[in-house]
Amino acid sequence: MIRLYNTLTRKKEEFQTIEPGVVRMYVCGVTVYNDAHVGHAMSALVFDIIRRYLEYRDYKFKHVMNYTDVDDKIINRANQLGEDPLKLSQRYIEEYSRELANLNILPPSATPQVSKTMPLIIEFIQGLIQKEAAYAAPNGDVYFSVISDNDYGKLSGRKLDDMQAGARIEVGEAKDHPMDFALWKAAKPGEISWDSPWGKGRPGWHIECSAMNLAELGEQIDIHGGGNDLIFPHHENEIAQTESYTGKQFARYWIHNGMLQLGGEKMSKSLGNIVSIKDFLAKRDADVMRMLVLSGNYRAPLIFSEETQDAAEKNLERLRAALRPASTSASGLSADAASAPAAQAESTKQAFIEAMDDDFNTPLALAALYELVKAINTARDNGANDEQLKPAQSMLRELTGVLGLRLQEKTGSSDDEAKVIALIEERNEARKQKNWARSDEIRDQLKEMGVVIEDSKDGTKWRWS
RNA sequence: GGCGUCGUGGCCAAGUGGUAAGGCAAGGGUCUGCAAAACCCUCAUUCAGGGGUUCGAAUCCCCUCGACGCCUCCA
Known part of the structure; x- marks a missing residue:
């Protein structure tokens, strides 16, 4: 209901x-x-x-x-x-x-x-x-x-x-009752107007x-x-x-x-x-505005500050991250363990619907989504492969889609992309030689370009931030 | 002055009678060369304040204080 x-x-x-x-x-x-x-x-x-x-x-x-x-x-x-x-x-x-x-x-x-x-x-x-x-008043106005x-x-x-x-009570107004309001306003000279049975004018608001x-x-x-x-x-x-x-x-x-x-x-x-x-939108993604709205009850005042916007960005990043693929070196979970994220997907869906059914309780719906995020991340950490992550990730995609979130990964220019890849190669050379100073210097340089890197068993991953 | 909404941890925010969700931030840990991400742990004996009802109240009632909206155009 x-x-x-x-x-x-x-x-x-x-x-x-x-x-x-x-x-x-x-x-x-x-x-x-x-x-x-x-x-x-x-x-x-x-x-x-x-x-x-x-x-x-x-x-x-x-x-x-x-x-x-x-x-x-x-x-x-x-x-x-x-x-x-x-x-x-x-x-x-x-x-x-x-x-x-x-x-x-x-x-x-x-x-x-x-x-x-x-x-x-x-x-x-x-x-x-x-x-x-x-x-109709004598001056050409019509009042309710x-x-x-x-x-x-x-x-x-x-x-x-x-x-x-x-x-x-405006002096000189032709109203019978002070709270009467205009349905039609007689045109002032030179104003845009339409013809009516009461003369030239335009509608009230x-x-x-x-x-x-x-x-x-x-x-x-x-x-x-x-x-x-x-x-x-x-x-x-x-x-x-x-x-x-x-x-x-x-x-x-x-x-x-x-x-x-x-x-x-x-x-x-x-x-x-x-x-x-x-x-x-010149500064932030459309999802940030939406996340801000989702973070509170729609009937309550919404606090719009740098702090609340930053928190919304972090929340979005958490959702986006959960949708990323499994480790390429994932060994796969046992059938038993693999059922956990899928089960969470179902219970999250139930909780999500229950929350939204109750006057669109989006903060509670988001809380349900974070539970699913955690289940996905835990499964991934434990070695789940893409196939095993899929049921939970599709559910997350489905429910965030219902809220209208796009959750697109950020992008940079393709010109910069070649440069990024070259720098990462150079950094990995440095890392092989245990040249940590050079390695960290390159990481800082990438950070300034808006690139975040993560070293993992699969190699170095990067993305725009 | 009238009408209405509301006051929950550093910030945002659920919870409307059964003993405080979640996120961000912060601190500790696992992982890592160091990071990042992820995961684990910690983080409100208390819900603006004061009375009252009740076995039991953040939740109901009364009062006080405070915020916001509307009463004029406004999403």
Whole structure:
């Protein structure tokens, strides 16, 4: 039984899809106006891991991730650069999708954009007005009426009365209730706009997701996800809009990832404490980012520091090392001893599934993997051959694959490779003559080139580090 | 001020009533010319602090302190 934590009910619930065997999942993507950062990567990775795991458990997936390509910030940025806003956002959409691919994130089955969903958004708003859940203001704005929705606030656990006390009431706004929010914003002079029954304008932020959801996945979906900073107001408002429109429960499970922390604070564009995905990948492997996400519960804040990144690299190296071949001089284990790693493979698989079934407990799943790593290494140390290592190694490959880890060995340039081999030959000559000084000097030189060497019975092995 | 999440060893982090997983770091050992890798051993009588419930609490309740998120755009 798969259980997952539902923000809506604040507890873990058994996972049951509307249509057996099929998961409809909508995850809020990004507003595209500049470089995405590792916090966005965290969110995308969390839902990629969830998807990969549920696919491993035989679910088919309809995975939708939207792009917000019409928005104040995009317009401002475009004005600064003297560029067309839709061209600007298109550029960042392409860039973001490349970055997701670089992070080994499976492409969603659909990636709708606001600018391409206008007719449906307008239709949606009209429907809400007809149901008296929304109203057009004289200035050309259209607002959602929160008092029309008797369970408004159920996702974030807020009451209208509580919120009103602290709400910022903009002077001159044409709202009936201070918490009412815009479905349609009248265009300011010179702004990009679309025609509508209320005049030229553009959609508010929340309505786009309701509309795209409906278009791509239908009235009811299984999982709606995003960062926990979206719970209020974004997801709260999405629920209000969609449920007022359809009269049905919108999403069964609301899943929210915790925020990535840099220096004790949430990483965000407005705070300016940003590490872009691009900058991260220039320094570290995509697996490192994924390992970082796997190292903690997806709902908890993720500490992003040099120390946690270094630890993630070490952990990856441990997994990679376990997949390396047996010693060429391996004598082979007795049939009895050879069954140990294979048996561990089975018990690790059980433990892995049990951990992941429980709200995607990746730290516990990793612990199960390390047990398998140990069994493989022990067998190898004891002389297991490749054939005997294979069952355990394939299982390790399978389960790390479910988590989306690539575990590729690092590579260097082939030009350097010839040099490395020459140096190792020279070093082995020196070692034969017991010229340890020269031998160690060459080892240091290789280390500076990023090459690690290991002397073994099979000869000297080397790899890029 | 309101709503919510949370505080576990040097660091990261499982564990939500039955007596503290795992990884990193550190120390010792086996192996090695020395290393590296691997393996073995050591490393929290204790879970922010204080009360309470219970035969029994890191786990439940209350209070205090602290952190983070949201309440405005945000993954």
